[in-house]
Amino acid sequence: FSFFCTSVNFSMETISTGTVVLQDSGFKEANIGDNVTLRCSCQDEKLALFTWYQQRLGGTPELISRWAKGAPSPTVMQRFRQRFNIVQSPGEHQTNLLTITGLQATDSATYFCGVHVFGSIQFGDGIFVRVRASASYTQxxxxxxxxxxxxxxxxxxxxxxxxxxxxxxxxxxxxxxxxxxxxxxxxxxxxxxxxxxxxxxxxxxxxxxxxxxxxxxxxxxxxxxxxxxxxxxxxxxxxxSHVLVYWLSTSLGLFIVATVALMIVVYNLKRKLTTNGRGKNKKFSQLKSIIVVPNSFLH
Structure with a gap:
């Protein structure tokens, strides 16, 4: 599988840098007492740190381990040290393997692989591990x-x-x-x-x-x-319904714009006609005085 890094509703800031993370995703089922191995790799040469998180149903993500690039071994949190093991895949320095031994019912959770590149934290898709109990309850x-x-x-x-x-x-x-x-x-x-x-x-x-x-x-x-x-x-x-509301809203907006534009045109046209009319009356009065004055000399 190949996916781009995505955030997964963690209560921390993540920045997308286009780094490619490959992680087991979807769902995996196993029985109590089994061992499971989850794989994660990152193909970015600037990778600085690998991390694994566990998120139980209804809970918040909890850090399992971190492994800085170049460090001889990972740091596993105290609660997980007994049955959780982190190794690098042989010959692949940018591939991290999480192995859980002797599965217990409480191990049912979503497991996220996280990488740190340039200080940003990014995550794989996550995989839900379901541990089947041996109880004989009918549910x-x-x-x-x-x-x-x-x-x-x-x-x-x-x-x-x-x-x-x-x-x-x-x-x-x-x-x-x-x-x-x-x-x-x-x-x-x-x-x-x-x-x-x-x-x-x-x-x-x-x-x-x-x-x-x-x-x-x-x-x-x-x-x-x-x-x-x-x-x-x-x-x-x-x-x-949303399309109809959008269409009606758009139509109403266009109608209002058209009405305002028409009012402006009518106002400007009326003003222009009024101005032209006053100009014509003034010129006619001047012409009339020119004609009338000479006629007075005929008497």
């Missing part, structure tokens, strides 16, 4: 809509129904959007632990082209994470 996630095609500016409302077993801990439902170049975590909703079925909705008042993508309803319950089938949302363009 399900059913999304109501398989697809939705909307015009720009129209409202979007998605819903899903989850069925979860009664167990210790909270039941939360989240919305993940996987677009062309990023994975965004939408705020989750808590379901009452005493309620087996729970229906949650996601609403966007006015969609924009950036809202296009596949939306997944995700249930986190009983130490397990379940995904719905996904709803593909396509944004085709402005809707009819």
């Amino acid at each position: 399900s996630v059913v999304q109501a809509e398989a697809s939705a095609e909307l015009g720009r500016g129209e409202p979007l409302e998605l819903s899903c129904t989850v069925e979860a077993e009664t167990c210790s801990g909270e039941k939360s439902v989240y919305w993940l959007k996987h677009g062309a170049s990023q994975v965004i975590v939408h705020p989750g909703e808590d379901c009452e632990t005493s309620v087996r079925n729970c229906t949650v909705r996601l609403g966007i008042q006015s969609v924009e082209p950036t809202d296009a993508g596949v939306y997944y309803c995700v249930l986190s319950s009983c130490g397990e994470i379940l995904f719905g089938n996904g709803t593909e949302v396509q944004i085709t363009g402005p809707n009819a």
